[in-house]
Amino acid sequence: MDELLQLKTMLNPCIQCGTCTASCPNEVDMDLVPRKLWRMVLMDRHEAIFDSRTFILCSSCYLCTLRCPRGLPLTAAMARLKAIAAKRDLAKYRKSTRFYKSFMESVRRHGRVREGEFMGLYFLAMKNPLLPLSFASLGIQLMKKNKVAFELPAKPGIGNLDRLFKKVAEIEEAL
Numbered sequence: 001m002d003e004l005l006q007l008k009t010m011l012n013p014c015i016q017c018g019t020c021t022a023s024c025p026n027e028v029d030m031d032l033v034p035r036k037l038w039r040m041v042l043m044d045r046h047e048a049i050f051d052s053r054t055f056i057l058c059s060s061c062y063l064c065t066l067r068c069p070r071g072l073p074l075t076a077a078m079a080r081l082k083a084i085a086a087k088r089d090l091a092k093y094r095k096s097t098r099f100y101k102s103f104m105e106s107v108r109r110h111g112r113v114r115e116g117e118f119m120g121l122y123f124l125a126m127k128n129p130l131l132p133l134s135f136a137s138l139g140i141q142l143m144k145k146n147k148v149a150f151e152l153p154a155k156p157g158i159g160n161l162d163r164l165f166k167k168v169a170e171i172e173e174a175l
């Protein structure tokens, strides 16, 4: 079944009560509040959904999921929209999805993020040679405060969390 149709079926019991919006700590920065985003999904307004930054701003805090009176898996629904945007490589979300993938690649390799490697992977993914310059001042400040260690990137390939990542990918595929 089409991914958006699956999502629509999942959200069908929504009664538009707005509890998800009232619970969301990031709602103030969202262009479509969560309740409206679910309405757009139910009305097949795909353009409005992917014009919005709402799901990208979801920080997976699970408050909406815990409080929804219909017991809907709303955090998973937000994650599903992020995954669809990443799979379609939509220009509007490219920066966010490449940032996220670079972060997770470093976690996959080491079981934790290595900040220097993570940013290196992100710069490579963005294919913009000037991008590191915009992070230089922040990077220097963080290094001075020992918040970021300089570590040489590891070789890609087998990672410490490969089995875990594989299992999660299987579960997500089956959802």
Ligand code: SF4
Pocket: 013, 014, 015, 016, 017, 018, 019, 020, 021, 034, 035, 038, 067, 068, 069, 070, 071, 072, 074
């Ligand atoms: S809390 Fe649940 S039922 Fe209420 S608007 Fe949000 S998704 Fe719909």
Ligand code: SF4
Pocket: 020, 023, 024, 025, 026, 027, 034, 057, 058, 059, 060, 061, 062, 063, 064, 065, 074, 075, 078
């Ligand atoms: S899981 Fe996402 S959408 Fe739900 S309350 Fe938290 S930040 Fe908001």
